[in-house]
Amino acid sequence: MKASSAPPWWRPDIHADRRPFLEARGRIVRAIRRWFEDRGFVEVEAGALQVSPGNEAHLHAFATEIVRPDGTAQTLFLHTSPEFACKKLLAAGERQIFDMARVWRNRERGPLHHPEFTLLEWYRAEEPYETLMADCAALVALAAESAGTRAFEFRGRRCDPLATPDIITVAEAFERFAGIDLLASVDAAGGTDREALARAAAGVGVRVAGDDGWADVFSRVLVEKIEPFLGSGRPAILCEYPAAEAALARPKASDARVAERFELYACGVELANAFGELTDPDEQRRRFQAEMTEKQRLYGESYPIDEDFLAALGAMPEASGAALGLDRLVMLACGASRIEQVIWTPVAEAE
Secondary structure (H helix, E strand, O other), rough: OOOOOOOOOOOOOHHHHHHHHHHHHHHHHHHHHHHHHOOOOOEOOOOOOOOOOOOOOOOOOOEEEEEEEOOOOOOEOOOEEEEHHHHHHHHHHOOOEEEEEEEEEEOOOEEOOOOOOEEEEEEEEHHHHHHHHHHHHHHHHHEEEEOOOOOEEEEEEEEEOOOOOEEEEHHHHHHHHOOOOOOHHHHOOOOHHHHHHHHHHHHHOOOOOOOOOHHHHHHHHHHHHHHHHHHEOOEEEEEOOEEEHHOOOEEEOEEEEOOEEEEEOOOOOOEEEEEEOEEEEEHHHHHHHHHHHHHHHOOOOOOOOOOOHHHOOOOOOOOEEEEEEEHHHHHHHHOOOOHHOOOOOOOOOOO
16 A cells, blocks of 8 residues: 655645644634633543444544463554543543543544544533533634634535524424424334334435435435534534434434533534433443444444443443544634645555
8 A cells, every 4th residue: 555645744834734624623623622620621631542433333443452461462442532531530520621632533534534643532520512612612712712703614515603602493494494393203102103203304304215224314314414504604503413322422302312412513514422421321222232233234343341440430420522623623723625634644545
């Protein structure tokens, strides 16, 4: 395999073009650290080597091997998020923590994706997830101020990072942007009706394959019809994801059809994913097993479940947590068009 024909990032002229972006990154990182420290958060450093990299069907990890002194080996993974480790720290007694974690995700490369990137995660014990919405708005504004800009622009879309975010439920977004009654395909217990959603999606021109499940159709409508319009004019918070898309979020107490999960967008770019955290280990195990069954079906592989994490989950206090793609936020704040422009030493791309 030969190296990419693109000029290397370390060439002085290439580095000179990127340097203003990297300087802005430094200002943003310093400002974010101060912001959290001023509010009593403790910065932690989650270990990158984990028993499980996460148990979501479409999340792909880098595997490695640890060799013990006796010569026996164990497969470990570079973490895709510090989430499992951070929740163990909450179980241990920490109350407000943040981590600017280096994380790794495989099968991801593009203008907004890089195999190694920085994920800012923070957790608040005994705080509602709505508090994280205010955190996200403050961090977006802080990044803009640190970069010296009053507007984000990306792919022809413009966003005022100082404006109060538009808070919209997923169901409202499906109705507004796609003309689909999403909750008509979700029953009172959170179960889904694939055929109902497939018919609605096909009716608005979204391609539906015969082997698509409800989640596949949901994702395609979201990506094609909704995400490009989120965060135009001002940031957007897309909340109350269907229970089937809850991941590690708890159900909403007043409506079991949806979960306490939201995502933050600006200029059509997803910046953050946040949960009112699920603390039921039995339910979390069920979700992990379902996701790994789907991963095996789609990709012919699955990841182990971290039993230590499930044990800690049962001891964890009620909490809310968020993960924000720092590199993407820096991109928007300083006007970069590709994620490599804001990463100090990007991974070389081979042909």
